[in-house]
Amino acid sequence: MEIGSGPIGSCSKEHQKIFQEWFNYADSDGDGRITGNDAAKFFAISKLSRPELKLIEVNTTEIITNC
Numbered sequence: 001m002e003i004g005s006g007p008i009g010s011c012s013k014e015h016q017k018i019f020q021e022w023f024n025y026a027d028s029d030g031d032g033r034i035t036g037n038d039a040a041k042f043f044a045i046s047k048l049s050r051p052e053l054k055l056i057e058v059n060t061t062e063i064i065t066n067c
Contacts, residue, residue, distance in 0.1 A: 025042070026038050026039065028041065
């Protein structure tokens with residue numbers, strides 16, 4: 001995945017680098033996409049409960065937009 005225009009592209013270079021590193025880590029097969037399986041494995045690392053993980057989905061757009 002390349003960070004370009006759009007919400008993430010408007011973030012600082014430091015934040016873009018962090019997002020890219022996490023994306024690359026989550027994209028286990030390197031195809032530039034994060035599948036449901038990739039996401040499940042990635043979020044399992046956090047050891048967060050399912051209700052806590054649901055909050056991430058709700059707040060993701062706000063976080064990326066206001067980075």
